[in-house]
Amino acid sequence: MTDTNHHQKTFRFCIEAEGAIGTLEGALAIVRRLGLELRSLRTTGGLAGLEVSMRLASAEEDALVLCRQRLHNVIGILPIRESPALVAVDNASQARRLA
Numbered sequence: 001m002t003d004t005n006h007h008q009k010t011f012r013f014c015i016e017a018e019g020a021i022g023t024l025e026g027a028l029a030i031v032r033r034l035g036l037e038l039r040s041l042r043t044t045g046g047l048a049g050l051e052v053s054m055r056l057a058s059a060e061e062d063a064l065v066l067c068r069q070r071l072h073n074v075i076g077i078l079p080i081r082e083s084p085a086l087v088a089v090d091n092a093s094q095a096r097r098l099a
Contacts, residue, residue, distance in 0.1 A: 006037065006057040009064045010083040016076045017049035023076040024050065030070045031056060034063050048078070 015023045024043070031038055037057040044051045058064050071077055 006059055007061040007064055008039065008055065008057045009068070010053060010055045011068060011071065011080050012051075012053050012083055013071070013080040014046065014048045014078040015050040015052060016078065019076060020050040023074060024052065026074055027052070027054070027071055027077065030067060030074070034058075034067050034070075036063060036067060053083075 015027075028038070028041075031054070035058070038054070039057050040053070040055040042053040056064060056067060068080055068082075071080055
């Protein structure tokens with residue numbers, strides 16, 4: 001059963017076309033090493049490379065902040081955006097399902 005008290009963040013970013021799969025593997029390794037829960041991963045091919053949307057959860061918000069900092073330092077990952085509105089909608093839908 002998933003703990004609804006987890007902190008969640010959705011990161012959206014592009015990965016440069018050159019070596020996109022290797023860079024994505026590196027990003028997922030960061031998530032794994034930090035012990036974060038990967039709730040969803042969506043990728044789409046775009047003009048600039050690979051567009052990625054990654055929803056993560058953790059019991060500690062600091063781990064999510066650290067994840068974003070580490071992703072920011074990966075060569076080939078372009079600026080990272082957060083989508084907090086998606087997280088709020090997801091938390092509300094989870095609460096309705098559990099009620």
